[in-house]
Amino acid sequence: MALKDAVAAARNEDGIAAVVAELKQRFADRLQTGQAFREQHGHTTTYLPTQAPDAVVWPETTEEVSAIVKLCAANRVPVIPFGVGSSLEGQVNAPAGGITINTSRMNKVLSVDSDDLDCTIQPGVTREDLNVHLRDTGLFFPIDPGANASLGGMAATRASGTNAVRYGTMRDNVLALEVVMADGTIVQTAKRAKKTSAGYDLTRLMVGSEGTLGIITKLTLKLFGIPQAISGGICTFPSLDAACRAVISTVQMGIPVARIELVNALQMQAINRYNKTDYPEQPCLFLEFHGSDAGVAEQAELFGEIAADLDGGPFHWTKVAEERAKLWKARHQAYHAAEALAPHKKALSTDACVPISRLADCIAETEQDIDELGLVAPIVGHAGDGNFHTLVLIDMDDPDEIARAETFIERLARRAIAMDGTITGEHGIGQGKMAYLREELGPAVDVMRAVKTALDPLNILNPGKILPA
Amino acid sequence: MALKDAVAAARNEDGIAAVVAELKQRFADRLQTGQAFREQHGHTTTYLPTQAPDAVVWPETTEEVSAIVKLCAANRVPVIPFGVGSSLEGQVNAPAGGITINTSRMNKVLSVDSDDLDCTIQPGVTREDLNVHLRDTGLFFPIDPGANASLGGMAATRASGTNAVRYGTMRDNVLALEVVMADGTIVQTAKRAKKTSAGYDLTRLMVGSEGTLGIITKLTLKLFGIPQAISGGICTFPSLDAACRAVISTVQMGIPVARIELVNALQMQAINRYNKTDYPEQPCLFLEFHGSDAGVAEQAELFGEIAADLDGGPFHWTKVAEERAKLWKARHQAYHAAEALAPHKKALSTDACVPISRLADCIAETEQDIDELGLVAPIVGHAGDGNFHTLVLIDMDDPDEIARAETFIERLARRAIAMDGTITGEHGIGQGKMAYLREELGPAVDVMRAVKTALDPLNILNPGKILPA
Incomplete structure (x- = not known):
């Protein structure tokens, strides 16, 4: 079960102590072992428990990274790379402890x-x-x-x-x-x-x-x-199915949309409440077009015709930068807007991606499931790719809600796989999705394991991620 | 040296005999061991010597392929996959013998x-x-x-x-x-x-x-x-450098050209002679645009302006299908036109690919090298990718010409690498480029070897290709 995946693994205490001591010598203040630093470098996003590393080191060169890895290899100590910690599936957790390499000083x-x-x-x-x-x-x-x-x-x-x-x-x-x-x-x-x-x-x-x-x-x-012209707009549809049909037609006609984002009715409500806007609270597509002046106009007009054929729209679009900015601010804040629906709850983002012919079915079944399970979970989607996220809001003090969320996540993973899609379009496997990788890819997981073993025989590189033990 | 790479390796005679006997039982007429069949399935394109397999088998299903591979694994016998045999670097050769899997019956x-x-x-x-x-x-x-x-x-x-x-x-x-x-x-x-x-x-x-x-x-x-509109044209330039500058500007401006092919003066001569056409015998770009009616017109006009700024053109373009077909027939027959410059010689196609900022320099130095070495070697290039081919015409009975061709190939490989490019943009390593892979990628070759050993520990899958022994 996804919510229970992040279990601690066996720690190599002696190796860790030796590595920390030696790194302290070499890196001085660029090594930190204080609890606050360590906890900031464990998983801090969404629902997974934080598993802090034993130390954080800030190298400045490739050679320093190499030296750290060599030292960890010699002592069989885990090494966890860390960028800004915005990954969503526990990729930066340290289930067996070890050294986190923070790359923020390698910023040239x-x-x-x-x-x-x-x-x-x-x-x-x-x-x-x-x-x-x-x-x-x-x-x-x-x-x-x-x-x-x-x-x-x-x-x-x-x-x-x-x-x-x-x-x-x-x-x-x-x-x-x-x-x-x-x-x-x-x-x-x-x-x-x-x-x-x-x-x-x-x-x-x-x-x-x-x-x-x-x-x-x-x-x-x-x-x-940077394109000569950028235009954008928002288009409402009478149903999710109509919105998805519009996406399929757009892609089929080869309209080179730069963005075509699906937002469901609940997410539109959340956006309105959060931004004090008054967008129609029904399924919408947010669009952006890049090209020449004539090109973006042609693209927008073609899309408008597609939308009208599906009883969507009218599609209003603009080249005015401020209006576009407002539009995309609303879309980009979808995550925070959704969280604000229930501020005391933890937000868990799912990441299914299916062939776009199945997107409408997949989202419709998912919405039905959300209703059945009594969850609050708005939906946004990178519809042109068949990828969508539900943000499940979970009261971590309510075991029943946690159980219902787990059921939801499991059903969604299986639904995506059954529709010839994937459990993750862009968030990765990390710890959170390990349980479903074999369901999706079967014996391909053994090939992955063989590659991992060949390239990291001591299993020191970010252990406990992607491949189940 | 590339021309000498295709040496035979140790053969597992007993294993091969056992596999051939068992496959004959199972596949009957879908297994062939006659010399003509075998030789057709060794390398038959360009200069590399043919190394025929011991037998050719025509499976019809994945399960049959799996059974063949299992049998070969059990007997440690090489398996070589074969499509139509149009690869150019000896990919289908059988240096240690073995079984060629011809996939032509898996054509659904x-x-x-x-x-x-x-x-x-x-x-x-x-x-x-x-x-x-x-x-x-x-x-x-x-x-x-x-x-x-x-x-x-x-x-x-x-x-x-x-x-x-x-x-x-x-x-x-x-x-x-x-x-x-x-x-x-x-x-x-x-x-x-x-x-x-x-x-x-x-x-x-x-x-x-x-x-x-x-x-x-x-x-x-x-x-x-299929795009609504396709247009195409040919544009001459006063120099290779000007043609390459035009390519860079086209890509920089984001003009979504579908094809932008560079042909040097000697290749234009070859095309004229072969097709009895009268194109200007100077560096040319062949172009194709895909899009809406308005879009292809806009693209062609923008390109025409770029060309004019570089003293190229005038750029004539057409949407008439017959005229486009004639144009691309000339480009597609470049290989045969080049071969026709010296019908008794073997043609060897090189495949360097460099960052496009270096393409003009790379081709200019290559042309100079061709002159210095007294070779005949016209040039065509997928210029938008920085990829170009010289077709070196070699008299295989002239050891001196072979030696000069080897020098040319070696220098071209090193030139591409020195310009932060690759020895192969699209033909692959096969046997012909193995000698240069480490020069290009250094220790990355050891990583490739580790992956190969992990996934094919018995080294039965197309052995003697990509990775030097």
């Missing part, structure tokens, strides 16, 4: 190449920092998971977000990585060419491996030109 | 989902077969490596081609694979959702693994709507 943009539309950065650079740095270049990095996550962390969890429908996920936008392997070896996974057939795709193997195969110490990322 | 399109824009097929389906099958759906599969390759083979070599600049490579367009592993286990790498963060990206690990980690028995591929 090392190079930006505007001819090649790429940049090379250290892993602690956040997506907002990067875009501030790029401000005067006419370029931007599009992936936006909501939180101002570190890019190393975003690569590690294969993050995406609202505009993946247009720009892809971290899988698509990482050109190359520098990685410290479990024995401290520093590996460059690829060169800077846009494509390659040179051997196994180690870049993609590392993206999404959640720190269990190596520690990312450098990233080369694709960049994009 | 299993499902097409037009809402989800995907299809599931068997590996022997060729890209042209698939597009014929899709004819009435309004959808198409874009990746076009030139040859009518099997899609299993295209996935295995991480193929791409002329329109990767718009649609990506096989890396980007495979949603999921079914793979028979080295012990015969059947694994599904992913579900059919558009994105996933569920564990290690086994799909991408298998794409580009050239049959050395598993045998692909099923593919789920992304499809695209």
